[in-house]
Amino acid sequence: MRLLSLEGRLTLLLAAAALSGALLYVGVTVWPLPQVIVSINTWFKLSIAAPGGVGSLGAMLATVVVLLPLASLLAHRVTRPLQRLLRALEGAVASYRDGDFSFSIASHRRDELGALIRSHNALGNTLREQRQNLAQRELLLDTVVQNTPVALVLTDAAGKVTYANIAARHLFNEGRSLHGLAFDEILTGTSESLRKAIASGEDALLTVEMEGSEETFHISQRNFRLQGRPHRLQLFRRMTRELSRQEVATWKRVIRVISHELNNSLAPISSLAHSGAELARRGDTDRLPGVFGTIAERTRHLHGFIAGYASFAKLPAPQPVAIDWPSYIESLALHCQFRLDGRLPEEPGHFDAAQIEQVLINLIKNAHEAGGPDDEVALSVAVVARMVRLEVSDRGPGMSETVLAQALLPFYSTKRSGTGLGLALAREIAEAHGGRVALANREGGGLRVSLFLPL
Numbered sequence: 001m002r003l004l005s006l007e008g009r010l011t012l013l014l015a016a017a018a019l020s021g022a023l024l025y026v027g028v029t030v031w032p033l034p035q036v037i038v039s040i041n042t043w044f045k046l047s048i049a050a051p052g053g054v055g056s057l058g059a060m061l062a063t064v065v066v067l068l069p070l071a072s073l074l075a076h077r078v079t080r081p082l083q084r085l086l087r088a089l090e091g092a093v094a095s096y097r098d099g100d101f102s103f104s105i106a107s108h109r110r111d112e113l114g115a116l117i118r119s120h121n122a123l124g125n126t127l128r129e130q131r132q133n134l135a136q137r138e139l140l141l142d143t144v145v146q147n148t149p150v151a152l153v154l155t156d157a158a159g160k161v162t163y164a165n166i167a168a169r170h171l172f173n174e175g176r177s178l179h180g181l182a183f184d185e186i187l188t189g190t191s192e193s194l195r196k197a198i199a200s201g202e203d204a205l206l207t208v209e210m211e212g213s214e215e216t217f218h219i220s221q222r223n224f225r226l227q228g229r230p231h232r233l234q235l236f237r238r239m240t241r242e243l244s245r246q247e248v249a250t251w252k253r254v255i256r257v258i259s260h261e262l263n264n265s266l267a268p269i270s271s272l273a274h275s276g277a278e279l280a281r282r283g284d285t286d287r288l289p290g291v292f293g294t295i296a297e298r299t300r301h302l303h304g305f306i307a308g309y310a311s312f313a314k315l316p317a318p319q320p321v322a323i324d325w326p327s328y329i330e331s332l333a334l335h336c337q338f339r340l341d342g343r344l345p346e347e348p349g350h351f352d353a354a355q356i357e358q359v360l361i362n363l364i365k366n367a368h369e370a371g372g373p374d375d376e377v378a379l380s381v382a383v384v385a386r387m388v389r390l391e392v393s394d395r396g397p398g399m400s401e402t403v404l405a406q407a408l409l410p411f412y413s414t415k416r417s418g419t420g421l422g423l424a425l426a427r428e429i430a431e432a433h434g435g436r437v438a439l440a441n442r443e444g445g446g447l448r449v450s451l452f453l454p455l
Helices: 006-029 033-044 056-097 112-147 166-173 183-189 192-200 240-282 285-313 325-332 353-369 401-406 422-432
Strands: 151-156 161-164 204-210 213-226 229-238 321-323 339-341 349-351 378-384 387-393 436-441 447-454
Touching: 006 056, 056 112, 151 166, 161 166, 166 183, 166 229, 183 192, 192 204, 192 213, 213 240, 240 285, 325 353, 325 378, 349 353, 349 447, 353 387, 353 422, 353 447, 401 436, 422 436, 422 447
Parallel strands: 339 378
Antiparallel strands: 151 161, 151 229, 204 213, 213 229, 321 349, 378 387, 387 447, 436 447
16 A cells, blocks of 8 residues: 655645644644633732733734744654665665666655665666676677687787787787786788788788798788777787698689580590591591591680680789770770670770770670670769779679679689689789689679779
């Protein structure tokens, strides 16, 4: 059962104080004090003046003198629970400020103060549970970060290490703590290439010599603010084993492709050579030119195949020049058929004209071989975010998600006679220019190959 509210009790106390003052005033001025004084004067033959003679001012002063202690008592009774609660809340706030959420207030009140106390205790329980969950998550995160093979170093604005996991301690300080040390001083004993890569502030893949062997690292660096202060997070991931596995897998794929192509060419050449020798032995020279012509054709195909691999492996560094778009597109149209979509940019391009022309010819050739209408093979040129985008699109069947994920890998091909070098060569040339290649299926069918190059 809920008691009377604080407002109601305060109203009753004020009403009681006012009623007491009125009764006291009446008792002093009307009844019974005047009658008592008259009786005393009569009985003891005294001459005490009645309050009525003193006047209302004296009666009011007498009433105030009596009511002040009563008002003080009532005020103390009303404010004492509030004072206790305020002191308890002050202690709770101090505990919360210190990170201690175990503080609670004991009370069995059933009024507004009781509801406030119960809400406070519920808040404390919620904060305590959240603190425990947060501590468990922090412990889990710290365990994961500490035991990851990726070396993690966090430095502040002054370059001092504020956090380093186990892998970082073993990589840079023989397992000893890095906390509080200047990271630049720690890097003094490392290779110059590693120091330059870290000083650049950019992501990098580099090989350094460590303990008599070469190690390949991928470095990721990010700047951010922690508790309002600038910090830098640096991740050092050893890539030697992974790259070695990828290298072995790539070589195996190369060997399979080359072996397949060599067998497809050498087997008919060997058979035709045997047939030519037999025709020569029989004196049937009329059929020999055809045999030799077929051998020459297979030899030229094999030579072109090997030359394609050699050109991919020995791709020269690009020599960028200023590109005038109208004349460049006109020259490209002499080598392949396409439809130009949109207007050409007014700003000239800047890239190796021969290498990019080779890429575009291969992409347009692939678009024609995709199986869609020839008049739907289109080329567009646009400037997007300080990059020039050369886009070749078709209306063929497009690619599945699996093929899209692997189409840019060297030696991956879905064609029976494909080498898997066309898109890989496009990617290699684009990245050598500081750009990239992107593949995407088009709405309504077809494929879009976008070549992004810096201006």
